[in-house]
Amino acid sequence: MVSLSYLRLLPPSLLLLGAAAAAAPQTPVDPQAVAAGIRSRAIGGASPAWDLVESLTTEIGARPAGSPAMERARDWALARMKALGFTNVHAESFAKPTAWVRGAESGTVVAPIERPLALIGLGGSVPTPPAGIDADVVVFSTLDELIAARAGSLTGRIALVNQPMTRTQDGSGYGAAVRARADGPSFAAERGAVAFLTRSVATGSTRAPHTGGTVYADGKPRIPAAALGIADAELLGRLAARGTPPRVHLVLESREIIAAPAWNIVGEIEGTDPAAGVIVVGGHLDSWDPGDGAVDDGAGVAITMAAARLVAELPVRPRHTIRVVAFGSEETGGSGDAYAAAHAGELVRIALAGESDLGSGRVLSLALPNGLAGSATARQLAIALAPLGIFVRSDPAADSGADFKPLAAAGVPIFQFRQDATFYFDIHHSADDTLDKVNRADLEQNVAAWAILLYLVGAAGDVAR
Ligand SMILES: [Zn+2]
Numbered sequence: 001m002v003s004l005s006y007l008r009l010l011p012p013s014l015l016l017l018g019a020a021a022a023a024a025p026q027t028p029v030d031p032q033a034v035a036a037g038i039r040s041r042a043i044g045g046a047s048p049a050w051d052l053v054e055s056l057t058t059e060i061g062a063r064p065a066g067s068p069a070m071e072r073a074r075d076w077a078l079a080r081m082k083a084l085g086f087t088n089v090h091a092e093s094f095a096k097p098t099a100w101v102r103g104a105e106s107g108t109v110v111a112p113i114e115r116p117l118a119l120i121g122l123g124g125s126v127p128t129p130p131a132g133i134d135a136d137v138v139v140f141s142t143l144d145e146l147i148a149a150r151a152g153s154l155t156g157r158i159a160l161v162n163q164p165m166t167r168t169q170d171g172s173g174y175g176a177a178v179r180a181r182a183d184g185p186s187f188a189a190e191r192g193a194v195a196f197l198t199r200s201v202a203t204g205s206t207r208a209p210h211t212g213g214t215v216y217a218d219g220k221p222r223i224p225a226a227a228l229g230i231a232d233a234e235l236l237g238r239l240a241a242r243g244t245p246p247r248v249h250l251v252l253e254s255r256e257i258i259a260a261p262a263w264n265i266v267g268e269i270e271g272t273d274p275a276a277g278v279i280v281v282g283g284h285l286d287s288w289d290p291g292d293g294a295v296d297d298g299a300g301v302a303i304t305m306a307a308a309r310l311v312a313e314l315p316v317r318p319r320h321t322i323r324v325v326a327f328g329s330e331e332t333g334g335s336g337d338a339y340a341a342a343h344a345g346e347l348v349r350i351a352l353a354g355e356s357d358l359g360s361g362r363v364l365s366l367a368l369p370n371g372l373a374g375s376a377t378a379r380q381l382a383i384a385l386a387p388l389g390i391f392v393r394s395d396p397a398a399d400s401g402a403d404f405k406p407l408a409a410a411g412v413p414i415f416q417f418r419q420d421a422t423f424y425f426d427i428h429h430s431a432d433d434t435l436d437k438v439n440r441a442d443l444e445q446n447v448a449a450w451a452i453l454l455y456l457v458g459a460a461g462d463v464a465r
Contacts, residue, residue, distance in 0.1 A: 029316060031459065035384035035452050038310055042448035049306035049447045050440050052080060053299055053360075057292040057435045065286045065329035066099020066260035073285050077265040077301070077326045084309045086267030086324065094338035096329060099260035100124050102289055103253025107197075107226065110134065111247040112239070118207045118229035119197070120290060121252045122181060122214040123332055125225045128252045133158070133195050133224065136245035139237050143180040147187050155192030158248055159184070160199075160228070162237045167203040171358065171421030177201045178212070185225040186217035195250055196225040199233035204426030207231055211288050212429045213332055224252045262286075263328045264339050267305075269312045271321040271458065277351040278321045279458055281308070281450065284330035284357060284403060291433030295424065299438055299446075300356035301326050307450030311458060318458030320351055327403040330357065340406035347410050352457055354415040355401025356450065359428075360443040361420040363390050366453070367397035369413035377460045384452045388445055393418070417449055 041047065060076055063069040074091055081089045100123055107117035135158045140146040142163045161180040166173035178201050185196040200210035207229045216222045228236070239246040265285065271278075283300025287293025308324045327335035343350075352369065366385060372378050373396065382392040400407070400414030408414045427433045 031380055031456060032383055034314060034316070034455060038451045038455060039387060039448045041310060042451055043444050045444065047306040047310055047444065047447045048084065049302045049443050052302035052305055053294060053438055053443070054435060055080075056298045056301065057294045061292045062289045063285065063287050063293060064099070064289050065096060065262050065332050065334070066101070066257050070262070070286055070328065074263045074265055074328065077285055080305065081265070081267035081324070084305065085312055086308070087270050089267040091263040091265050092338070092342050093261060093263050094334065094342070096260040096262050096332070096334050097258070099257040100332060101255050101257060103127065103255065104251065105226065105253065106251045107228070108249045109236070109239070109246050110249050112244055115235065117232045117248070118209050119226045119232065120209040120211045121254060122225040122227060123211055123288070124214050124216070125252055125254055126222045127254045128195065128224045128250055132249050132251035134247065134249050135194050136247050137197070137236055137240065138245060139240040143184055143187070146184065146191070149191050151190070152192050154188060157193055158195045158197060158250065159188035159191070159193040160197040160233065160236055162199045162233045164199065165201050165203055165425060167422065167425070169420055169422050170418065171424060173203070174201065174425055181212050181227065182215050183217070185214050185223055186220040189221040189223045193223060195223050197233070198225070198227050200227045200230055200430070202230065202425050202428065202430065204432070205230065206432060208290070208430040208432050210428060210430040211290060224250065226250070226252055262334060262338070264335055265326040265328065267324050269308050269318065269322040271318050273319040276319040277349040278323050278346070279454060280323045280325060280350055280353040281454070282325035282327055282355055282403065284328070284335065284355070285326040286329050286331055286335070287433070288331055288429045290429070290431040291427070292435065293433060294435045295359040295433050295437050296428055297330065297357050299360040299443060303356045303360070303443065303446045303450055306447045307454055310447065310451040311454045314455065316459070318455065319460070320458045322454050322458055325403070330402050336403035336406050339403065340410065347407065347412055350407065350412045352413050352415055353400055353404045353407050354397070354417070355403050356417070356446065357401045358419045358421055359424045360438045360446060361422070361424055362442045362445050363388065363417045363419050363449045365391050365393045365418045366449070367393045367395060367416045367418060369415060370396045371413050377456055380456050381453065384456065385449060388448055390449055415453070417446070419446070
């Protein structure tokens with residue numbers, strides 16, 4: 001249960017003037033008046049969210065973990081957090097066993113027609129031999145159809161899974177389709193294939209291919225793997241349907257850096273009650289390499305930093321310390337585990353955690369942990385979020401973002417703002433992930449929602465575990 005009784009009422013005219021803090025009168029606060037002020041400031045463009053994502057994408061751009069750009073992004077985040085008035089700003093370093101680096105890549109249909117292919121290597125893919133691979137392509141309409149193929153049936157061939165991803169508002173089509181990218185190479189290799197191609201796990205219709213990590217199963221041969229543009233996968237499918245397998249020449253270069261340095265960048269808004277614990281939020285600062293990492297996940301970094309900044313501007317400080325983490329290796333893994341390991345001793349002090357990592361699409365609903373279900377804070381949230389078009393769900397939060405999975409597994413309460421992901425997978429992990437895809441009004445609706453959550457939960461007297 002949650003108590004809001006400590007809140008003090010300020011005249012609305014004073015609620016959002018930081019300079020008024022010293023003169024705060026000792027009358028009860030109306031939390032909804034504070035929330036209304038947060039909404040109008042966030043939506044009125046008073047938050048730094050847009051400037052943050054504009055700066056990150058313009059000045060840094062793509063920033064894969066292990067790259068020089070990620071080092072610049074670390075320094076960018078440290079400088080920005082300090083400039084926004086965060087305290088305890090620091091980088092927590094950890095080592096990635098390996099960091100994957102893309103090299104030159106190309107693919108060409110060489111028979112029965114000649115046609116260049118738009119493709120991109122999957123993260124973690126082994127390279128082809130320098131001269132490339134020439135092989136006939138066997139096309140499967142789903143990963144399950146490939147899995148049903150008998151052992152040895154793909155010997156000397158390239159396997160292509162041409163499985164479309166279904167467009168859904170909640171993004172759930174991704175989970176069904178992404179298995180082809182993640183698990184396809186090992187299933188294909190097991191059946192004799194010399195390389196693996198997947199239709200981009202995406203909903204858009206541009207030619208740009210979408211990358212993402214692949215995972216080789218232990219003990220299975222490792223074969224080169226790439227994603228094709230949707231049109232290119234469909235071309236190979238149409239050629240195969242004519243009865244003669246198309247032949248493809250594939251060149252993928254890549255290398256691995258051993259023991260690559262990486263960082264989680266942390267800043268705080270200090271709470272008034274050390275016993276109240278910490279609310280941890282954040283986004284991931286690293287990105288895939290083809291785009292500028294604007295939507296994935298510059299937006300999430302900007303939303304959470306800006307929301308915490310809006311709370312810091314309130315005359316009433318939160319009881320809980322609010323901690324923002326810019327995670328440094330979500331896409332290729334490691335930053336969530338590193339954070340959980342570094343903070344293993346204080347997990348019981350973390351009252352709530354959640355990551356913004358589904359772009360800047362509007363928030364539609366909020367899922368809370370069981371400990372907040374039916375609480376006074378949940379009711380305040382329902383009232384304060386309704387003007388933003390957001391409802392509080394009756395089902396508990398099940399996903400807090402990849403970087404908080406280890407915390408959630410350790411029992412830390414999680415929340416999730418569920419966003420409109422209808423168009424997110426049109427650009428995700430592709431060269432089209434650029435600033436023009438961030439809708440400023442939607443970004444600011446996200447900031448308003450996150451700031452209201454940080455304010456109301458941060459003010460709550462007893463967030464139950
Ligand atoms: Zn992401």
